[in-house]
Amino acid sequence: MDVSLLLEKADQARARAYAPYSGFRVGAALLSGTNRVFTGCNIENASYGLTVCAERVAVFNAVSAGETNFLGLALVCDGDDYCRPCGACLQVIYEFGDDILVIMGNKAREYQIQPINKLLPRAFKL
Numbered sequence: 831m832d833v834s835l836l837l838e839k840a841d842q843a844r845a846r847a848y849a850p851y852s853g854f855r856v857g858a859a860l861l862s863g864t865n866r867v868f869t870g871c872n873i874e875n876a877s878y879g880l881t882v883c884a885e886r887v888a889v890f891n892a893v894s895a896g897e898t899n900f901l902g903l904a905l906v907c908d909g910d911d912y913c914r915p916c917g918a919c920l921q922v923i924y925e926f927g928d929d930i931l932v933i934m935g936n937k938a939r940e941y942q943i944q945p946i947n948k949l950l951p952r953a954f955k956l
């Protein structure tokens with residue numbers, strides 16, 4: 831997996847974030863088993879509650895293109911800290927595999943990697 835490329839794609843997606851309310855821009859890049867990369871950015875809404883996170887936009891983008899097998903998701907946010915997915919997004923990522931690698935980047939392009947089952951142990955399953 832080309833982690834640098836995924837972080838770069840996530841950062842490019844971050845630049846497309848629509849975040850006029852929080853000012854906090856997030857980008858995600860999701861690598862499929864077929865070696866395609868699907869990106870997403872956060873998309874906010876005046877109603878606030880209808881805001882969708884970057885990770886979910888990337889996952890929904892990929893699934894709507896016919897992909898359901900994923901290897902890794904890179905995430906880049908504004909700020910110096912490693913960017914961590916929110917709980918809702920962890921559950922959505924987990925839906926497609928318990929060993930998907932989550933690459934949490936910061937502005938300096940440093941990163942931490944953890945599999946989704948470590949970030950969300952005992953995830954909900956039907």
Ligand code: THU
Nearest residue numbers: 852854856872883884914915916
């Ligand atoms: N956000 C994401 O895009 N991903 C996350 O995992 C957490 C939060 C977005 C939603 C909102 O537009 C902004 O960050 C501030 O919460």
